[in-house]
Amino acid sequence: MNVRRGQGVTGVDTTTTRAFGLGALRAVDEPLESLDASALSEVARSATLAQNLAGATRLHAAYLLVESFKALDEAAHGEPGTDTRPAHARLDPADRARHHLAAAMAMTRWHARHLVTAGVQIHTRLPRLREAVERGLLPEQLAIDAACRLAGIPDDIISGVESDVVARLTRDLAGGHRPSRTALDTTVDASRERHDPQGAGDAVDAAADQRTVRFRPERDGMTSMWAHLPSGDAEKLRRRIDAAARAAADTGHPRTRNQLRADALVALGDPNTTDIADPLPDHPADDSAAGPAAPGATATSGGASSASGEADAAAGRAPLGASWGTDQPIRISVINSITQGLPNRVEFVTGAYASFDWLCEELLSGGDAKVRFELLDPQPGTEDTPEAALKYRISPALAERIRLRDGSCRHPGCTVDAHDCEIDHVIAFDHQRPELGGPTAEWNLVCLCRKHHREKTFGHCAYRPGPLGELTIITETGHEHHTRPHGPLAQARDRILDHRWHQHLGRLIADDGHLTNPPGVERTLRATTPSGGTEEPTPPGRPGRPA
Known part of the structure; x- marks a missing residue:
């Protein structure tokens, strides 16, 4: 392949920098398999440059999207000082841009947040980093990491810290070394301490407030x-x-x-062990089996005396079998699929408990554990009633059903567990005339986290529900995003539909691969004699597979 300066791969103009040790590249249209190692290396570098420049475009678009939302908000409600809306009804333009990009680009909420933060920082506070990004010197993710890290630097020292960081990054990349996130953090911290020792100490104290698990x-x-x-x-x-x-x-x-x-x-975290899974002498790991559960919605695990529960209370521990730190019983939902030809499945709301293994351990090690079993019909709308549809308050059984169906917040890109979400009416409930508003019914209810609930309530997107929990979001830009529930109940429904479809195919298609006529009845087979003589019809047998 002949590589010439001035154009990139397949005739696309590119501009490289000395960070890659190359000038601009031109590659003629040839199969990659026909190129030698040197040419393949240059093609890969040119593609990397194009990827970096595309990242610069994404960062610029994210910043401009924030400015666009800000302008729309000011046009509708006036300047920030003249806006008469209460604080809870005002949506941050940056948050709106994050939510929009999470859906438009199929990004997680984490990635959308960092993309928008970096875009705003690069185009408002970080001119040196912006220049490096626009020249394609930095990979997009490294630019995002650097911008987000520099976002916490005060304005009075940002110029010096930014200069140190950009110089270090471009120098490392020019030598063929991509700094890790740890190396980036070290560079930022060292520069900050050099420019503002007192501020660096305050930053350490502030960072402790962000501790989390x-x-x-x-x-x-x-x-x-x-x-x-x-x-x-x-x-x-x-x-x-x-x-x-x-x-x-x-x-x-x-x-x-x-x-x-x-x-x-x-x-x-286990009060019944010392260091490495050794049971305490007075707390054997498994000294009894769980007794049979009493009939009814609430069962108490057997095999342990009440003294165990009293000991737990005296030690400040929650009873085993209850959610840690609460006396509420464990809620277990059994999705009733047996009538559809599938086994029943035991499920619980996503985020409510750690895992099935934890749940089984709690039940087996018992104490005075209380467990609430609820049999759920997977058919949509089984909890809906005409009376409940006209009431705003959602019953606990229906709320559990919605959380089991959705699994998480229904906004695209959001992964907040259903257990931590609020349940919202997609079509708003009319408190004055309930019969004219959205009903309190399964098809009109979805899980939304607090942020996306506010976005739906005070934003400008349109929301349209579907009969099986589908949700269509129509953004201000006219884009439509279609989401489906992915919780345990929705998965059970998918399995039932798949099972029914295979049953239908089993009745519809005979063993010879032809369609039965009518469906469910064996088709009349015609036998052909080995000598090629006349074909005699085979009498139809009873419905079912031929013996």
């Missing part, structure tokens, strides 16, 4: 945990976990060091 259940029975802790506290936790793991390893435990460290962490 998050859990994310996975499908294989495991859960990921992410913690953001002050360094001193994290070091104490690390030392305790490592010490317990080393002690267990010294006693000859066959588990790996990673497994022992994980077990040591879990032991910190």
Whole structure:
């Protein structure tokens, strides 16, 4: 392949910089398989440059979208100082842009938030970073990370810190090294401390206010945990976990060091163990089996004396089998699919409990655990009644059903668990004349997190419900986004429909691959003699598969 300066791959004009060690590239239209290593390297670099420039365009568009929403808001409600709306009814233009981009670009809420924040910062506060981004020097994600990190730097020192950070990033990239996020944080912190030592100390104190721990259940029975802790506290936790793991390893435990460290962490949250999964002498791990549940909606696990519950109360622990820190019973929903030819499934609202393994452990280790079993009919609308449709308040049974159906917030890109969402009427309920407004019925109710509930209430998008929980969002720009529920109840309905379809196909298509006529009845087969003689019809048998 002949590579010439001035154009990029397949005739597209590009402009490279010395950060890639190349001038502009021109590549003629040739199959990649026919190129040598040198040409392939240049093609890859040219494509990387195009990707970086596309990222610059996305960042610019995100910033302009914020400005557009701000202008629309001012045109409708006046300047910020003259806006008479209450504070809770005012939507931040940046938040509106994040919600819009999450749906328009199929992004997670986290990515949309960082894209908008970076776009605004780069085009309002960070001219050096903007120049580097527009020249294609920085990969999009690195530019986003840098801009979001610099967003917390005060205006009086931002110029110096930005200059240090951009110089370090471009120098590393020119040498073929992409800085990690940790290296970026170190560069920003060092520059901030150099330009404002007192402010750097205040930033450390402010960062402690952002400490958090998050859990994310996975499908294989495991859960990921992410913690953001002050360094001193994290070091104490690390030392305790490592010490317990080393002690267990010294006693000859066959588990790996990673497994022992994980077990040591879990032991910190289990009141019935010492360090590494060793039951306390007065709390055997499994000294009895659970007794049969009494009939009714609420069952109490058997096999443990009331003294255990009293001991838990005296120790300040929640009863086993209840949500940790609350006396509310565990709510277990059984989706009744047996009448549809499928086994019943035990489910609970996404985010309500950690996992099925945790739930089973709670039930088996019992105490005075209370469990509420509810049998759910998967057919849509079974909880709807004419009387309830005209009442604004949603019954607990219907609310549980909506959360089981949706699984999470229904706004595109949002992953807030249904347990932490609010339930909203898609078509607004009319409090003055309920018969003229949206009914309190399953098809008209969806889960929305607090932010997206406010967006729906005070924003300018249109929302349209569907009979099975579908939700269509029509944005101010005229784009339509169609979402479907993905919770346990919706998945059960999909399985039932799939099972019915396969049953229908089984009746419709005979073993020879032809359609039965009529459906469900074996078609009349015609046998052909080996000698090629006349064909005699085979008498039809009873419905079903031929023997």
